[in-house]
Amino acid sequence: MTHKLSILLIEDEKNICDFISTSLSAQDYRVTTAHTGQEALPVITSQCPDLILLDLGLPDMDGMEIIRQVRTWASIPIIVISARTQEQEKVRALDLGADDYLTKPIGTSELLARIRTALRHSNRLNTDSPLYKRPFHARELTIDFEKHLVTLAGQEVHLTQIEFKIISLLAQNSGRVMTYDSIISNIWGPYADDDNSILRVNMAHIRRKLEQNPAEPQYIFTEIGIGYRMIEDEMHS
């Protein structure tokens, strides 16, 4: 790595700040910390970090406000860290433009995996996405977006048009959680019904075609109350 990737950590708890920045520094990231929202916003504008880790419960302002402000001018990946187990909070943060979320307590390996995923996705956006065209591959599953072909251990899997659209969307965002609403508006358009049961049913069909045991999925994971997350693409470029 020629230059260190920089991460801004916005978190008011000093102990948590310490352990996260220690573990990130050990992984060769350059970590800046901010303890309040007021402290953080100028740092974001002046230093343009490669990624922001944001605690939603800040003492001086709602973390949502930071997401909103940053998203007016930049697509820096934001990973939300939240002690709130309330799904609505997470969904709201994601819909405001956060890239992913982590719930406290955070395991370091999970944290690092999410950071890598978020950084990779932001790179894809910047390089004008020839990578999107490359087939997705994880374990036995390959998705060829151009040929509309899904294979599982070499065998072609027959999916309906909608099912293919859903799985492509998830694969293109592999490793990231996609909220029900964002999937629905991507597939069925912005005026689709709010009821997400049509998505759930389609997902059940997909799972029956892809997974050996739908109750122990290997490819598409459910985040109850929030959305779906596809297994990480194995072909890191």
Added chain:
Amino acid sequence: MNAAHPDKPPLSAPKSPPTRLHNWLITLSLLAVATLLASFFFCIMDNPTSNISLVYILAVFLVARFTSGYGYGLFASFFGVACVNFLFTFPFFKLNFTLTGYPITFVAMFTISSITSAITSNMKKQAQILSDREKILMEAEKEKMRANLLRAISHDLRTPLTSIIGSSTVYLENGANLTESQKSDLIRHILEDSNWLLNMVENLLSVTRINNVTAKVNKSSEPVEEVISEAVIRLKKRLPDAKINVKVPDDFLMIPMDAVLIEQVLINLMENAIVHSKSSEPVECSVDVSQSFVTFRVRDYGIGIPPEKLSTIFDGSSSTTSTATDGRKGMGIGLSICKTIISAHGGEIKAINHTHGAEFYFSLPKEDIKIDS
């Protein structure tokens, strides 16, 4: 958990605003019906007076029964006497109280009405007192449960905290004299105990999702397989060696629930099975469907549950009485939380021993039964 009063519905006079209008409506319609009936008798009978009086007496009785307070009954009896006098006895359309026997009818109707009113309002008061008393008892019971739970929790939380504090103190104070493996042992214990604490806290937190007043949860339709799979994944994050076999029906199944809570229940049950069964056989988690219920089963092939514990296993008290033979903490609280969650869903949870181990199962109603609107 706010204590007593906000969740006390207004018991006294359940329909207080419409009462007065309501009472008048009852009184007037009963009297109207009585008058109609009386005119009917008057037209078809030769000597209808006694029947007509009876009809009014009946009306007065009913008015006194179905209204609150004496006033309506008295009004009805007065109206009845006046009506009989005015409409149905000679001279018609004139009030004449001098006819023989009238004072008696009069007095009789007044007496009936006032006694009936007295009896009914007394009855209502009695019922009120009874239900109030029941309410107070329930409230006391709830308080007792809360206190018990708090005691059990504090007791259970203290143990791992003691160990965490102890281990870290030892590490900080004697760090120089400890070998590397001793150090990592201490840290590992801290990690284990804090993970256990976290799990307990998550359990307790989940209970706050249950509505305090109605003891109900916010349900939405969720696919059973997704809930189970997430529960298994979350449990395996914590216990990577856990062996769990999952079987769900082939048919896609969505049932109304608070998925986060049901997930918590499944995790608790599976963890219990893994930790307490003392067996290396995989835990089985399965779902079966009947007409109106979906039943989740968590079955292990271990030592089973001591029979004397079966009946009280969900009470949450098993850990405080420290008969926890294997020294594991918190099982009682976890299970009592499971029970709270399942009850709030309108379902049932049971524990049984089968021939080779224990089975916990709970069922949830397929359709949301509207218990209260």
